[in-house]
Amino acid sequence: MAGHSKWANIKRQKARVDAKKGKTFTQLSRAIIVAARNGVADPDGNFQLRTAIDKAKAAGVSNESIERSLAKGAGTYQDDDAILEEIRYEGYGAGGVAILIEALTDNRNRTxxxxxxxxxxxxxxLGEIGCVSWMFEQKGVITLDVVDEEKLLEASLEGEADSYEMYEEEGAEVFTSVTNLEHLNQTLQKHDFPIQEIELRWIPNNNIEITDSEQERSLFKLIDTLESLDDVQNVTANFLTV
Known part of the structure; x- marks a missing residue:
């Protein structure tokens, strides 16, 4: 197992959208609510919840808002009757590009x-459920700041990662199965790697190369619009631009 020059099957595993926006406070708070509801409302015993809280703090969400979201997820907050659902939507963009959307909503008709x-x-x-999800696989992804590739290879082997990818800006992403994400995270921390972000991400099995500038414009505008919606948590597409 190895990095860029050594991995026989390494490929670009997702389309990086340059115009990707930061999550709104509403999106970050909802992620905490759902994580707390799906597991224990204690970040020490709930990796998904701990990750959601870390993202919220990094974005400047107040401790009061975080605690309120935790209470809502645990069912102990009395002033809110909204019930959030996790829903995955699927569709096609310009050029037949597959788009997968993860949403948290209290009104699926509105969303x-x-x-x-x-x-x-x-x-x-917007398509039917299942129309594009077969083109994607969910992975745990850990994004690192500047790293030494030889050390990353050693830690990836120890942490049972599936693969990693180095980028020109000298950062790296390490990919693993969803069930192994916590083990990989602990391994990278043990080796003092500068962890920037931890997330679950849908990775396209194949990418469509977009060469038409008008299609590219439409795709970026669509993804930008989708990501700006408070109900939307994540957007993944299977295209690359030249």
């Missing part, structure tokens, strides 16, 4: 209407 409008206005269409 579907917003998404349908975003697709329609940007040369795409």
């Amino acid at each position: 579907a209407a917003y998404l349908r409008s975003a697709f329609t206005k940007n040369d795409g269409n």
